[in-house]
Amino acid sequence: MQPRDYRLTGPEGAHAQQRGLADARWYQSPVNKAAMRALLVRRNWPALRDTCIWFALLGASGYAMYATWGTAWFPLPFLVYAVLYASVSDSRWHECSHGTAFKSDWLNILVYEISSFLVFRESTTWRWSHVRHHTDTIIVGRDPEIASPRPVSLWQMVLSFFKPQAMWAEAKRIVLHAFGGRDSQAATYVPESEWPKIHWKARIYLLIYCSVIALAVAGQSLLPLMYVGMPTVFGSWLISIYGYTQHAGLAEDVTDHRRNSRTVYMNFLNRFLYWNMNYHVEHHMYPLVPYHALPKLHALIKDDCPPAYPGLWAAWKEIITAWRRQAKDPAFYIERPLPNSDATYERATASVKAADAQGFVDISEARTLAPEDVMRVDVGGHTFAVYRTANGELAATEGICTHGNAHLANGLVLGDEIECPKHNGRFNVHDGSARRAPACVALERYAIESRAEGLFLNTRPLPRTDAIKRWALRVVAVKNLSTFIREIELAPEQLTPQFTYKPGDYLRLCIPAYEARSLYLAVPTVSQAATWEALGLTHAKACNVQPCMRNYSLATNPVKDETLKLNVRLAFNGADEQTMHLGVGSAYMYSLKPGDVVEAMGPQGDFRIKPANTDMVYLGGGAGMAPLKSHLSFLLETEKTARSISFWYGARNRHEALYREYFENLAKQHQNFTFNLVLSEPQDEEDKQLNIGFVHQAMYDQFLKGAANSRAFEYYLCGPPPMMAAARTMLKKHGVPDKQVAFDEF
Structure with a gap:
């Protein structure tokens, strides 16, 4: 087996997309809704208590370093300080990046920024890196945080306990960003709007480190470096002891966290230092659950998961064995035993409805929603989320998060905001606006009418608060441009308002839920028909159990062309796979025929022509x-x-x-x-x-x-x-x- 290319800019990323592994739907163990609501309650006290203890220990060990400087006793407080500084900060960085450790957002942000500096990770870049990690966990070519690539180099694994390669790579990236450059790997997952923030934060990091070095030189003493800088070198080993137990040696390219993550039982001290991240299967399944509630979540789903490891040593024995095998056989991995289960992917039970002629559906059961609760409603291949806010008001939006493939009915209502269950982005449920990253595009909103006979949801969207609109587009023509790329010509159904856009813009196509949909070959060339037949595409069928959105760029001139044209590439897994899997978005687009009507949102985009004469x-x-x-x-x-x-x-x-x-x-x-x-x-x-x-x-x-x-x-x-x-x-x-x-x- 040839070594795989773990770069995000290599060919593995495209291969993952073809196989349907990018932004895929992941298995979740079933949890009763009432029990989950109890687990999701945010509190300040547990994290405030633990953070105060952590800071106190840092302060005490730091004072002991000062008091013993120049004596044989100095290494003892220094090593304690270094571990608290560089390793314990990792779990605080992690939990606060999700925004779940504290109830108060400002506390999450404050501790996240402090922890990011201590653990030597530029905060904005790594926030988006971790978003991608939770989107595509251990998917090769997509996940930027795969710590144990294959084939394993045992020598590099030993070195990694002191992080020389990771620190050197991060140092180069900070310098690059400080001088206005962009790391090519980070550029694949960081939005354009975040780069100014990254540049100025990198400059702050660089300024702090340069100031500490200058202070050491001016004072002719290494003591300043012992407080900032050297702890990262000598205190990162505990991150590796804890961190490798998360995923090392387990399966790659699967969409079940039970197969690529571990839960390891630890004692009270380790759980304090690691903030319960030893419950890692649970955390990846339900990232909205705060760290202090993870033991209770484990108790609820453990029967649907592989057995937890009895301790760190048990996990490490397996990891070491796997590494030795993977050094010679990169294809080897540990297959975790899965219990028989009837669990489904979706925790939110859908209330399936049929709309009347005016587009209204009866949602009278929403009257029973408790404050800060949400329910899912499916209508004609589309899906919605209906909320009751903290003050008892009802609101409704589209069901799927605009950032990731997750249903908001599985999220957490906080006041008048809904928090996405996948990436912790937030939206205001009344105006649909994105309130917290990574969410950046507003939700569609829908009216709810209270009548004598019940509550009714209008499935026709309300006017948006931004420039984006929803359009009904009729398929005018379908043309094969190449073997796997098709031009789909569309025309707006409505005459007003006029569809206006700029060169480089894109549309977000609404992909409904569908069953057993066949591809439309249109008018193929002889070679194309033969290729499709050989690959099994001619008779392949696709299905999509959850509505979603897909982005397609416009290939037309906004002034000259009267219709809209998209170039759509058919996504499917390679011929070496046993079962044919078609991309749910491209398969839907390839099933369209002239006369069909699709829904889309837009236009959007920032890939624009720059106003210059260059x-x-x-x-x-x-x-x-x-x-x-x-x-x-x-x-x-x-x-x-x-x-x-x-x-x-x-x-x-x-x-x-x-x-x-x-x-x-x-x-x-x-x-x-x-x-x-x-x-x-x-x-x-x-x-x-x-x-x-x-x-x-x-x-x-x-x-x-x-x-x-x-x-x-x-x-x-x-x-x-x-x-x-x-x-x-x-x-x-x-x-x-x-x-x-x-x-x-x-």
């Missing part, structure tokens, strides 16, 4: 064509720009190249535009007459290498993650500032 370079591949085509059509056919534009597009062969004739004609009509097609897998002699290789390398060899100043251009990139990562690395090596590189990664 010459431009576009680089794309695959379905990344859509926003690039929108840009280029607008620039050349609408604005008639005089800016020099070079477009480099990568495909496997010329038959897989999207809109080839269109761009070749555009190049003939505009002297300031060049189109460069690069083929990675040429099929015949005609293919071999074109540029061969990787598109980013061809752009370098034939364009950038001979350019007088590579910084004189603006760069726009859109395509598969490996291509994007390679291109951005290449541009960085040539000194192109991040502000001159715009990208839209999918």
